Amino acid sequence: ERIDEIARKIIVLMESEKLFQEPELTLQQLAAKLEVPTYQVSLTLNEGMKKNFYDLVNGYRVEEAKRLLTDEKNKNYTILSVGFEAGFNSKTTFNTVFKKFTQLTPTEFRNNQKAPASA
Numbered sequence: 001e002r003i004d005e006i007a008r009k010i011i012v013l014m015e016s017e018k019l020f021q022e023p024e025l026t027l028q029q030l031a032a033k034l035e036v037p038t039y040q041v042s043l044t045l046n047e048g049m050k051k052n053f054y055d056l057v058n059g060y061r062v063e064e065a066k067r068l069l070t071d072e073k074n075k076n077y078t079i080l081s082v083g084f085e086a087g088f089n090s091k092t093t094f095n096t097v098f099k100k101f102t103q104l105t106p107t108e109f110r111n112n113q114k115a116p117a118s119a
Contacts, residue, residue, distance in 0.1 A: 003044045006041060006048070010045070018064070030053070061086045061087045062097060065106060068085055068086060082106065
């Protein structure tokens with residue numbers, strides 16, 4: 001029950017405050033923000049959400065990057081600026097993590113979004 005409660009709080013924090021956009025975010029900072037001991041946050045992620053801290057944060061970052069890449073308002077943004085905006089702190093990490101989650105590079109993803117519209 002405690003795990004479910006902490007998991008809900010983590011999701012709310014990530015979605016409403018977009019904590020994932022903080023490039024230097026740590027498990028300890030997340031725990032402090034939740035006012036929950038670090039070990040309980042770690043347990044919640046591993047047992048309750050079946051992911052580690054980095055997969056949680058990077059999952060949100062990739063979703064944010066996908067949203068930014070598909071938003072017409074951002075078509076002039078470079079891929080790198082989208083990565084930074086989503087909370088990644090390097091191009092290499094952005095590309096590696098994005099590909100891990102989507103099987104596409106950010107550039108391939110953006111180009112795939114354009115293809116159906118012009119067809």
